[in-house]
Amino acid sequence: MKQIPNIFTLLNLLFGCMAIVAVLQNGIIINVTADGQELLDIPERIWMASLFIGIAAVVDFLDGFVARLFKATSEMGKQLDSLADVVSFGVAPGMIIYQFLRLGFANDPAGVEISMLWLLPAFILPCAAAWRLARFNLDASQSYYFKGMPVPAVGLLVASLPMIYFYAAEQWLVDLLLNKWFLYGLVLLLSGLMVSTLPLMAMKFKDYSVKNNLPRYLLILVAVMAVVLLKWLAVPVIILAYVVLSLLFKNKIA
DSSP: OTTHHHHHHHHHHHHHHHHHHHHHTOOOEEEEOTTSOEEEEOOGGGHHHHHHHHHHHHHHHHHHHHHHHTTOOOHHHHHHHHHHHHIIIIIHHHHHHHHHHHHHHHTSTTGGGOOGGGTGGGGHHHHHHHHHHHHHHHOTTOSSEEESOOHHHHHHHHHHHHHHHHHOSSHHHHHHHTOHHHHHHHHHHHHHHHHSOOEEEOSOOSSOOHHHHHHHHHHHHHHHHHHHHHGGGHHHHHHHHHHHHHHHTTTTOO
């Protein structure tokens, strides 16, 4: 029984590895139009990486639930969970950013031959995730709130980008996701949030009163409305609402 939560954690790692494989199998497609114009794109199979990261997030939630259910929490489980999270929500999302940067540069003149140095900032994300998780393991005070952005939240936000890209109805969204400066800014913002000590709420309820859980209930309301109205764009909107509500109600989240 004590090893059941660790099995879930290893499944988290497995799906993270599968997400990385899905990203690596997708190069840049070059299509030629009738007038000879080259059109560059990312194959739609990259959405599999988003799927695997999403499944890893579900499994990551379940391993904690199962550990509490069987009263099988352990120091090894805690360390193993962080190691799996680095891969699933750090390295795999970093690879997604890497591919979007490649495509963004490839759409520029002579961009296909860009130096890899311009792509390396994508890996600031997994480095920040590793730092965040190591600090979390050494801090026993983060039970009902977090210091800095939780790594799975960052992973899910980045995992939503391929889905937004392929299903966006507005061209400006596609152009934004292919803008290298936007991608650099996103990496720096998310990495900065992870390594920061900003108090951000955990979705754990001491009780279910509105008074003690107002920001959590507001976040759930925003999440439901965003999913209904915005579809895949709801993910970054929910993450943004999570940060804003945490800071607005920082005295109520601990």
